Amino acid sequence: MEFYQTNGGKKFFEVQLPKLIRALEDMTEALNRKQAPVVLPAEVGDDFLRELYYGNADIGINCMTDIGDSNEKLKEITCLQDVLREKLSDEQWELFEACSCKMAGYTSSESCRMFQHGFRLAVNLIVAGLGVPGEVDG
Numbered sequence: 001m002e003f004y005q006t007n008g009g010k011k012f013f014e015v016q017l018p019k020l021i022r023a024l025e026d027m028t029e030a031l032n033r034k035q036a037p038v039v040l041p042a043e044v045g046d047d048f049l050r051e052l053y054y055g056n057a058d059i060g061i062n063c064m065t066d067i068g069d070s071n072e073k074l075k076e077i078t079c080l081q082d083v084l085r086e087k088l089s090d091e092q093w094e095l096f097e098a099c100s101c102k103m104a105g106y107t108s109s110e111s112c113r114m115f116q117h118g119f120r121l122a123v124n125l126i127v128a129g130l131g132v133p134g135e136v137d138g
Helices: 007-032 048-053 070-087 090-130
Strands: none
Touching: 048 090, 070 090
16 A cells, blocks of 8 residues: 555645645745835935944944943942041031932933933944845835
């Protein structure tokens, strides 16, 4: 008895094989179908990556700082706070804490703003990397 004569063989040739062929045809059709490009609210010139590489691209921020080891900086701040607490009166200490809270809030909002600028830059880099300069779909 040959495979095509068995129940499993009949099922394979009459049901499973046609389903497999249809699935492959559907995949081929989907791969051959021209996809609409993704349009993001980002404007990137043809030379954006080159200008970024040479440091000429405007990325929205102008800070180049070295933050160093944050643990060491935190230890330094804590030591300074201890010294201040010993030297300040209660009223002066309250004023210092109020000022510190305002500065922390400002720093937090500024960090958030810088993150948004960085994210926008990353999206522009992706868009620039995906695009082919001069290619226009028609």
